Amino acid sequence: MAAPQTFAITNATKIDARGIEHHFWLVSADGKIVATGSNDDDFDRAWAAVSAQSDAAQVVVDAHGAILTPGYIDIHSHGAWERSFDDGLEGIAIARAGHAIHGTTRQVLSLITNPLDVMCNNLNAVAKVCEERPDCIGAHLEGPFLALSRKGAHDPACLRDPEPQYVDRLLEASNGCIRQITIAPELPHGIEAIRRFSQAGVIPAIGHCDADYETTRRGVDAGARILTHVFNAMNGIHHRKPGPIPAILEDPRVQVELINDGFHVQNPVVKLAFALFGRRIALITDSMAATGCPDGAYTLGKLDVTVEGGHARLVSNGAIAGSTLTLEESVRRGVEELGLSAVDVVAAATEGPAHALGIDRPNAITQYPLGFLAPGYAADCIIHAEQSWKAQSVWCEGRQLA
Incomplete structure (x- = not known):
């Protein structure tokens, strides 16, 4: 498979097992989530720090308020x-x-x-x-x-x-x-x-x-x-x-x-x-x-x-x-x-x-734990089509699948 992307998703409605968070953003590098939040200034700092350290192609995706879930x-x-x-x-x-x-x-x-x-x-x-x-x-x-x-x-x-x-x-x-x-x-x-x-x-x-x-x-x-x-x-x-x-x-x-x-x-x-x-x-x-x-x-x-x-x-x-x-x-x-x-x-x-x-925590099966949209977890995520549960964009360990 292709190498992981360095990417960010902004302005999403995050839903995972820990709850719902509006105006949510995440930053991913090397296949894992490195930062999340809902404050724009915090996003700017996190994205600038990751961008400065990465030579890979960098993409920022605006979710326009759509639902974002873990993969x-x-x-x-x-x-x-x-x-x-x-x-x-x-x-x-x-x-x-x-x-x-x-x-x-x-x-x-x-x-x-x-x-x-x-x-x-x-x-x-x-x-x-x-x-x-x-x-x-x-x-x-x-x-x-x-x-x-x-x-x-x-x-x-x-x-x-x-x-x-x-x-x-x-x-x-x-x-x-x-x-x-x-x-x-x-x-x-x-x-x-x-x-x-x-x-x-x-x-x-x-x-x-x-x-x-x-x-x-x-x-x-x-x-x-x-x-x-x-x-x-x-x-x-x-x-x-x-x-x-x-x-x-x-x-x-x-x-x-x-x-x-x-x-x-x-x-x-x-x-x-x-x-x-x-x-x-x-x-x-x-x-x-x-x-x-x-x-x-x-x-x-x-x-x-x-x-x-x-x-x-x-x-x-x-x-x-x-x-x-x-x-x-x-x-x-x-x-x-x-x-x-x-x-x-x-x-x-x-x-x-x-x-x-047992892969919701560090393990010998997956490179990073799965199941949540939080720092340290794999960059497995889905942006759903606006006001629907239809998968629109899909990433697995930082690699876009769809």
């Missing part, structure tokens, strides 16, 4: 623009572009359940990409350690118990690029695998499971720190069989993925999720190759998918097969259609996912 972080997405993140280097680049133009500045590349050899090869590709691109921050393995009864759109022939030799094989193939892995904790080796991945620096996620309340608690105690797409592919809340959702609600160590498309989770339950989990929510897309494309025939792994009205379902049994959502649309509908707090919704697309991966 969105999607920790669970499978693709876009007719490509999946399982499709090798070219496929990853195309699918990433399909999300970047909508404000997603960082993406965990989710890999679908496949034969183990295929998953290892796909991990190799992701590891290579992550070495070259700061916008790709690792892999999420959604499978193969999922419950058959809650498989969703995953190939049942490829599901398996997470026996130690399989865990070791995936870890060895990944070259350290696995950020999270979804596991059904009730599988015979489920708790052991959660503990092993956690010890290896991978964040286990509980999901695609038939786990009860107690098993879920055991999974969290073993190291699980994410709940994969809450309400989907898991037991619901029952007054005599609480299941995984109440267990996670009780434990603040866990971040909660949520698909806000009105289809996977209908609007009243999206509102309920925000009321229950608050700042523990990480909005995700779970998007597949049809994202940004017309309705029609697609594939998810080796399974045939039909998209109608923007909703993806398996041809074989009608199961939901991911989404065609972008985080831009997820944030827009949360604020405009559901009437949720703009600060809370933006936090769920920025701070929430950053916290889930």
Whole structure:
């Protein structure tokens, strides 16, 4: 990717997890935010100091009062623009572009359940990409350690118990690029695998499971720190069989993925999720190759998918097969259609996912921490079109993506 720009954004309406600030400005150099404020004299001094120290091209962008947010972080997405993140280097680049133009500045590349050899090869590709691109921050393995009864759109022939030799094989193939892995904790080796991945620096996620309340608690105690797409592919809340959702609600160590498309989770339950989990929510897309494309025939792994009205379902049994959502649309509908707090919704697309991966603070994954518009954080930001939530200008670590 190109070198970071030295740039400033002025006269913006800043919205991040810390609140709303009008007439906001920021100055970026070397890929990070070096100064922020709302006073014009302070901006002049900060910009003069940075300009004097930089030989790079210098740009000042007047936002004209438009909304400015941190870049969105999607920790669970499978693709876009007719490509999946399982499709090798070219496929990853195309699918990433399909999300970047909508404000997603960082993406965990989710890999679908496949034969183990295929998953290892796909991990190799992701590891290579992550070495070259700061916008790709690792892999999420959604499978193969999922419950058959809650498989969703995953190939049942490829599901398996997470026996130690399989865990070791995936870890060895990944070259350290696995950020999270979804596991059904009730599988015979489920708790052991959660503990092993956690010890290896991978964040286990509980999901695609038939786990009860107690098993879920055991999974969290073993190291699980994410709940994969809450309400989907898991037991619901029952007054005599609480299941995984109440267990996670009780434990603040866990971040909660949520698909806000009105289809996977209908609007009243999206509102309920925000009321229950608050700042523990990480909005995700779970998007597949049809994202940004017309309705029609697609594939998810080796399974045939039909998209109608923007909703993806398996041809074989009608199961939901991911989404065609972008985080831009997820944030827009949360604020405009559901009437949720703009600060809370933006936090769920920025701070929430950053916290889930531990990248909201100095870390070994990203050069600078993510999730806020503040000095010391990465220059990941979105200027939205005037009076809208449509991404207009997008930067990742000081590099303009759109």
